[in-house]
Amino acid sequence: MSFPWANHYQPTNPFMRWMDEKLPLPRFVYNAIGAGYPVPRNLNYWWNFGVLAGFCLMIQIVTGIILAMHYAPNALVAFDSTEHIMRDVNWGWMLRYAHANGASAFFVVVYTHIFRGFLFSSYKAPREMIWLLGVVIFLLMMATAFMGYVLPWGQMSFWGAKVITGLFGAIPLVGEPLQIWLLGGFAPDNAALNRFFSLHFLLPFVILGVVILHIWALHIPGSSNPTGVEVKQESDTVPFHPYYTAKDGFGLAAFLVIYTAFVFFMPNALGHPDNYIPANPLSTPAHIVPEWYFWPFYAILRAFTFDFFFVPAKLLGVLAMFAAILVWFFLPWLDTSPVRSARYRPMLRKFIWFGFVPCMAALFYLGGAPAEEPYVMFSQLAAAYYFAHFLIILPIVSMIEKTKPLPNSITEAVLAKNGAAAAE
Template identity: 75%
Template sequence: MSFPWAKHYEPKQPLMRWLDEKLPVPRLVYNAVGAGYPVPRNLNYFWNFGVLAGAALSIQIITGIVLAMHYAANGGVAFGSIESIMRDVNAGWFLRYAHANGASMFLLVVYIHIGRGLYYGSYKAPREMVWLLGVVIFLLMMATAFMGYVLPWGQMSFWGAQVITGFFSAIPVVGETIRIWLLGGFAPDNAALNRFFSLHYLLPFVTAGVIILHIWALHIPGSGNPTGVDVKGEQDTVPFHPYYTAKDAVGLGVFLLVFALLLFFSPNLLGHPDNYVEANPLSTPAHIVPEWYFLPFYAILKSFTADFILPAKLWGVLAMFGSILLLFFLPWLDSSPIRSANFRPAYRKFLLILLLDLFVLGYVGGAEPRPWVILMGQIASAYYFAHFLIILPIVARTERPRPLPNSITEAVLAKHAGLGPHKSAMAS
């Protein structure tokens, strides 16, 4: 989007003028995150989470590079190399815990970021490409996180790799070949560790590249806002700097505070006890579970228990991947012209039910597979798909949204005047 009222970069110093002519990096930064990039004036703190995700990725890359200098991707010594990092490397315990807990913080921030997109309709035109690239980033993150979980080579790492890669064997004809190709053999061992380690090291840089495309795609239409109303003039925007750089700094401070509390006071809170025991191929853990951020998808995977045309195992694999790939089609499944759920009361109610459904799936994914737990998971999985494929298209066509404000400025002034946006619109 072109903003004719945006300030343009004009370097004053001779050195900066020379640099701007030869390599216009300052101009690029100025137009991307400076006063040259106007943004809607009504963004709330949910718009902080994109910056927080970037900060979390930076933490992961920096700590990961240093950890890679000391890690040994060999089944015989991998577990011991982690213990050596913890005890013998200067600040090794800090780096290891920061990397392990940083993954959880990263995924938590991204889940909230996705939730904000669902609530405020960030996937709708003209920002479909921003959303699609975001889903690609999410897939890359999940692949990176899974491969990283295998590297400590504890009991849960080994058996998690065994179980998850084993599901690929359910694919007809080529399934077992794919599984052997992934592992480099018939069971997780040195070849699998080397594969996962190299990809785990590479994918964060690929993710960073896609994030650049994600931000680039965002700057074409401009940022969305809580009302979902398009920017109509200079009065609807403020410069990104200093207004939102200051706001992002507050959010980053809160993020780092929570991260520090987890890191210094309860660094093993999110780890599974079995993963602090060295991998033993002859001893299967009583209950194999993935990390918390995979639990809803693991619950969907486990919900298929009976063969129907295709084997249950294959249905589970298709459903697990389908639950994520479904997000690619969201811009076209929701045909409502209204973006923000603030003005869509029916959609807002079903979105709340979906959130509760995801918490149920998370519980089922980590619980022992008893009959009532499996039934609960099947119902929750069915609702997950029904929400996107049935409920959302119907609600988009039948609901009666609330009146939108005439502009972002009107909504902001009405809020500070103690009036709701719809009342302000009716009064005008």
């Protein structure tokens, strides 16, 4: 995003001038996150979660590299090497808890970031590429997290790997060969553990590369904002630094308070106790569940309990589970309303807060519940509403709803809000 009123990098120090000529890295940083990057002046705390997601990714990469130095991807010793990290490596317990809870924190932040996109229609033109790259990042996160969950080689790790890779067996013709290829055999063992460890180590760097593209795509049209109105004048913006670096710093401090509380005081609250039992192929856990951040899609998978003509229920569940994320790719074209922000779309706002949010809350709960009635029936209802929201409700609402009048500019909206607050 380039504006005529943006500050331009002008180094005064001789060394910095030389650096700017040979390797303009300071200029890049200045224009990306410094005073040379104008940002809408009305961004609220919903916009903090992008920075928090980047911070979580850095936590995962740094702690993951150190943990990999002590981990042994061998089915005979993987569980013991995890315990060795916890008991014998200096600060190993903290690194592992920081990594495990960092994964949960990463998903909390990213789910919130995605919800902000739904609420303020951040997927609309001219920011479609930002949204599409964001969905790619989420898919890579899901794959990375699944493979990481297998590495401790506890009971839930082993059986989670067996169940999830078994889903590929539902694909006609190529399913079983694909499952064997993924595992390197007929069941999770050394080959699978080595493959998952290699990919789990590699994929965070792939995510980092896509995040860089995501940020690059963001800087072309500039940040969206709560009104959905594009920047029109200098008074609509403020420099990213110091205004939003300070705001993001406050958000980061609040995040760290909660994150460190989990790491130091309740590090196992989000994990499963069965994963502290060594993997045993001969002992199936009573209730196999993935990590909590997979639960909505796991609930959709289990919602299909009957065949449809010649399509088996298992295949329908697998297709629905992947479609639940892939449908996000089409949001820029499913939502045809010329208005972005739900602030000015009262009908959409009601459907999001009183329909979609309860639906997602139900899916989160049902994904961790036993696969029995009445949970299966509720999963079917919630899954039906989930797809109806994106494929039926959103397109119809975008065509028929009567939107509120938009402000003429971001500045007008800010001044009107501050004036109303002052009048009160």
